[in-house]
Amino acid sequence: MATTADIKNGIVLILDGQLWQVVEFQHVKPGKGGAFVRTKLKNIVQGKTVDKTFNAGAKIETATVDRRDYQYLYQDGESYVFMDEQDFDQLSVPETIVGDAAKFLLEQQEVQIAMYQGEPLYIEMPPSVVLEITYTEPGLQGDRSNAGTKPATVETGAEIQVPLFIDQGTRVKVDTRTGEYLGRVND
Structure with missing residues (x-):
């Protein structure tokens, strides 16, 4: 106690x-x-x-929650399959527990899964992820970052708001907690 x-x-x-x-x-x-x-x-x-x-x-009374590092492998129907990075065991997590994290999950993405008595409780995503824009309306010449936003679809299928100058194929950093655009990634 x-x-x-x-x-x-x-x-x-x-x-x-x-x-x-x-x-x-x-x-x-x-x-x-x-x-x-x-x-x-x-x-x-x-x-x-x-x-x-x-x-x-x-x-x-406190609960002993075990947080371990897992790697996202693939989606199998209504569950998501993760691999434990220590012992390489695979864990199938129901869609209801993954929740909104599914919007930003890419294969090979590292996450933390909180477990209690062998059952997954929730998934902790990293604070931000880098995703590629797969579809957005073309930007106009001279558009600047403070001129407004437009909807864009990222490679996971999630829709986010991006500045008008962002084009299809651009890699952007996205906040996993809010879904906000954080900036372009040049690599």
């Missing part, structure tokens, strides 16, 4: 038999009354977020 002093961002708690990941926390010591910890928790299975307050020093 841990206490509220052990709460950190990313730690997984077991509350009422469900797994909750700490998104944010704040230790509060008011001038009057006892100290407490204010948290924002995300349900790992359902994805909903709630605010919860714990009294300072309260006992909490």
Whole structure:
């Protein structure tokens, strides 16, 4: 058993038999009354977020979540197949657990998969990925980056907004959390 002093961002708690990941926390010591910890928790299975307050020093149950590096291999129907980079075992992860990460998954992409009691909980993508634009309307001569945006489809099939001067075949850096265009990649 841990206490509220052990709460950190990313730690997984077991509350009422469900797994909750700490998104944010704040230790509060008011001038009057006892100290407490204010948290924002995300349900790992359902994805909903709630605010919860714990009294300072309260006992909490933490889950041991194993995060390992995997390499994405291919999609097999409604599941995605990953290879463990340490022992080369293959892991099939359902589409529901992969979620929005599927928009930016390329073969050979390295990700982290959080496991609890041998079951995958969620996938952590790198903060950004480099993808090639497969389709976008042609840009006009003289268009600049602050002139506006247009839709573009990347090689994974996801649609993002890019500046008007970006053409088909350009490699761009994309934020995996928001799907935002971060810049061109020259290589």
